[in-house]
Amino acid sequence: MELRYWALTDAPHLLSVYRTSSGLERQMPALTNEQDTRNLIETSYLPADNRAIFCLCDEGRPAGLVGLNYTARTDAGAWDRAWVYYWIADPYRGQGYTKAALTAVCNWALDETSSAPTSPVLDTGLLASLPSPRLRRLELGYRTNNPASGAVATAAGFQIEGIEREKFLYAGQTYDAVLAARLRKDGRAPASLRHQEAVSRSGFHHVELWTESLATTLPSWAWLTQQLGWTPYQKWPGGISWQAPDGSYLVLEESPDTTGPHNRTQAGLNHLAFTVPSAALLDTLRSEATNHGWSELFADQYPHAGGPDHCALYLENNQGFEVELVAPNPRT
Ligand SMILES: CC(C)(COP(=O)(O)OP(=O)(O)OC[C@H]1O[C@@H](n2cnc3c(N)ncnc32)[C@H](O)[C@@H]1OP(=O)(O)O)[C@@H](O)C(=O)NCCC(=O)NCCS
Incomplete structure (x- = not known):
């Protein structure tokens, strides 16, 4: 498995992953055809000044995503904060890929790469070639009934900051969400360190x-x-x-x-x-x-x-x- 940027040519495979994997309908807009999917990649995934969205790629085909949308700047104009999100296709779940990818991307985004161990399951060579945005704070949220997402976030050094009550309303049912963040000053802080x-x-x-x-x-x-x-x-x-x-x-x-x-x-x-x-x-x-x-x-x-x-x-x-x-x- 390799971390790389998205490409417009990923559209057919992304559409297929969207149609066959569970839980992706809340991770992206509804995709009905290849044109929708190309639009999504173009407007939200391709490299841009205000984001860094990575594709987890298995033998050329997209299998998952770890992305940062930059949300706030410092007074001097540099990016300061980002919202983080991630998903992976059904066949790849439970094998540690998302943990490895999220940890690597967050270490890179906070410029905590110096002593970061390389993952045996994921090639993160691309990150080593990119300048870090040196963000100060990374934020993410997940529903309280999504323990796999919580385990991934914890493994990547995120600390829970609170519960957002009834954050989401899906199909008439409300869901509480966990808000978690990792700061540059936390250093690399996986669960074992805490x-x-x-x-x-x-x-x-x-x-x-x-x-x-x-x-x-x-x-x-x-x-x-x-x-x-x-x-x-x-x-x-x-x-x-x-x-x-x-x-x-x-x-x-x-x-x-x-x-x-x-x-x-x-x-x-x-x-x-x-x-x-x-x-x-x-x-x-x-x-x-x-x-x-x-x-x-x-x-x-x-x-x-x-x-x-x-x-x-x-x-x-x-x-x-x-x-x-x-x-x-x-x-x-
Ligand atoms: C959440 C998601 C990204 C997890 O990806 P993954 O590649 O399976 O995650 P990993 O294999 O790296 O790690 C999963 C961890 O969650 C744990 N986990 C999985 N299901 C669990 C459950 N029902 N209860 C408790 N822990 C669970 C696993 O044990 C593992 O932790 P461990 O390695 O300490 O044992 C994936 O299920 C997904 O894409 N879901 C749909 C989209 C989504 O929910 N995205 C997150 C939104 S914020």
Whole structure:
């Protein structure tokens, strides 16, 4: 796989990718024929002063895109900020291509290329021959129900800055979006580096929960961590973990040493409490939790079961694990 610029001759292949891959209808305008596709390439993908859009190319044919649209200039007139986006065709997903491409393009755009490792899966030689725009800030957004996009962004050093509530309205349904950014001053900051930062601070390094049945409890935790903007971190046959934006992580493991079901009213762990960025997101989580293996506790007192100054949602999953989701109190 190689990173190169787009060309008008990519139109037939791009149209075919658009027609056969899922999730691309929100990444570009509707394409109905080759002329539409040529127009898109000409007006939005070919090199221009205000953008750098790269094609992930497999044996001459376009397989994906990583693009920067420059959005703001410094007082002196140089480009300062860009909006980043990416997609890849169905057959190439899950093989690390987008992570590698996004990381390389962002390192180049921020001029963080000096110590950047070369990717074994992607030829990024073109970037080495191009002057970096030396941007200061890169921004991107993805729907909270798109964990693959979140994993790609995290791997490329983006840090979550917030949740945009009901950002998108598609087919009558609203979607929250994660807003993430990477600054030049962050340096090259993949997840493992943020993990190192977490290790050197006092606070939780990780929390490990043992379960009798990973299969039973996994969906509820996967949903919750995704909603909170955590990203998949590690995976092995008996376990999985998710990483918080601060680098700490939560492990869920099916251990052969488990001696019985979890009982939160016995000595030991009673519940875990997570921070939720807004009361509105708390309401959304409350309305959706029962579809994802959670039931609500103290529902008649929501959101102040913990007291008038405390805004929280209490949930219990199908294995008796309790979580408390704490949001800023709208009354204060
Ligand atoms: C999002 C998208 C770009 C990901 O591309 P990709 O090439 O499959 O990504 P990579 O293989 O580089 O990495 C995917 C990561 O997401 C993780 N992932 C994939 N599906 C996941 C899921 N359902 N839950 C959690 N993590 C998931 C993978 O495990 C992998 O992380 P890992 O390497 O740490 O295991 C691709 O699915 C796509 O084009 N989707 C449609 C367009 C889109 O959503 N673009 C982003 C809009 S902002």
